[in-house]
Amino acid sequence: MKRIAIISDIHGNLHALDAVVTDAMNKGFDEMWCLGDTVGYGAYPSECIEIVRNRCNIVLAGNHDLAACRALSLDEFNLEARLAVEWTSDKLSNSEISFLRSLEPLKFVEVEGIHFVLAHGSPMNPIWEYVVGPFELQRTFYFLEDKEAQGAFVGHSHIQFFSSSKDLQFEMKRPSEKLVFEEDTIYILNPGSVGQPRDYDPRAAYMIIEVEDRSVNAEFYRVKYDIEEASSSIIEAGLPLFLATRLRLGY
């Protein structure tokens, strides 16, 4: 049996990341995977890189990571995101930049005979595409079927959800209880965002999956953290005010 904690979209929010790592350690895990966007928006990019580097067995590149290490143009970013990326770039050491440059936005993984696809955005366009509606869900199911994978773990939208191919339901559900994978069914799951949730629940989000004897179950979690401290640090760093206030709103 293997327990894997899956985190995503930390965005330099050290307070949220610490709370999630502590919660996951209390629940117990064998591996930790990070689906990207470790930096950008928050005031502690280097500290978050260090934790992810030390703790995670797999780390994907997100669009903010790639922009912060100058491997991706800033043209597609909105004003707040661009200002935060530029602020982040100036803070990073050469070693942190090399680390971000070494990451990929897509990975294929096998755990105890079950194949998974890990993507920051969608598996088809892992840097930029948001999996947020029936069109992207359906294309992702086709992609997974083609690769003989039973599940995709995606980030980027900052919304904790799952969707299953059963009965052709291309609907995103907000998880409330343990999800047990059924046979001949494909799943798309988003652990939500550690450092900047956008589903109107300001608590940090992550998930733990358990894989045993070709069965998979997933539990989605929300963790309270010191939002006031995280917001204050963003303001003190001179980053855009909106990045601080949205943490309190969970959007």
Ligand SMILES: [Fe+2]
């Ligand atoms: Fe993100």
